[in-house]
Amino acid sequence: MPIRQTYGGLGDACRAANALDLVGDRWTLIVVRELLLGPKRFADLQESVRGITPAVLTDRLRALQQAGIVDRVVLPDLARTRAYLVTDWGLGLEPVLAALGRWFSAGPSPDTAGGMTPDAVVVAMRTMAPPSPAGVPRIVLRLHDARRADPPVQHFHTVAHDGVVLVAAGAVADPVATVTVDSSTWSGVVFGGLGLIPAVEVTGDRDAVASLVSLYAAAT
Template structure:
């Protein structure tokens, strides 16, 4: 196997170039994207990074671990399952992903095709988080990826902190409303102009609780766009 020649080896001292030595390979940032909000098993990563082969995923995880961007952890389930998660330094790549998304959106052809994983949708929400009124009640989001067989439901919660929406992984504490939907559908509601009522009518989205709260959340994103 030929030795990989990095920008550093070629004498380029630019820090951006040296960063690309660590995360510039195809799939590297996609793998990190799926680990920023919490740990995932190998099988979950394989299904989230659409099109990646097991061999390539293993290679990217190994490289990212060696670089200190990803680490292996043991889950607290009975099987003591091995999983992967972004390190504190690795989580700093969230701002890089946000900047890349905003840069692409400002380009000549910002439309995209395909679907969004739950974590990718939440990271997009965090990147585009608008100012929020302090009286906005807590909201629970339950998202799944319909492209996966028997997709798991991933839980997130929204709160207003210092007039900014904070979106985090995990169950909400006494939410005023819970939205259960497919992650790409939720992305279309927030960023693609899909009316909330249309998604509900099609059976792709369910609102339990204070409907006005989720209408406010959707309205905040529409106004910021």
């Protein structure tokens, strides 16, 4: 196997170049994206990172662990499930992904095709966080990826933070509304102007959900 050359090994002291030695390989930042909002099992990552093979995923996770960006953890469930989670340092890659998303959006061909995982659409919502000076009601998002067979449902919720809408992982008690929808459809609602189509199941205050969607529509 050939020795992998790195920018650092070639004498390039640029810190951006040395960062690319850690996260510049294909799939690496996508693996990180899928772990920013909470831990995932290997099988879940393989389903979420479209097109990656088990061998490549194993390689990327090993490299991320060696770099201190990802840790292997044991979940507090009865099965003591092994999973992967980004470290505190690894969390610093979220604004990097956000900057890449904003950069692409400002380009000559910002339209994309395909779907979005629950984590991907929530990271995008955090990237495009609209102002909310009056606060934001607590809305729970129950998102799943309909492209998967028997997809798990992931829970997120809206909160106000520093005058903008923030979407965080997990559910909250007594939300004003709960939204249940495929994550790709929700991306179209929030960013594509679909509106609250029938595929979006809303329990509770539908007007509050419509107001949330309108905040993103005004900001994009």
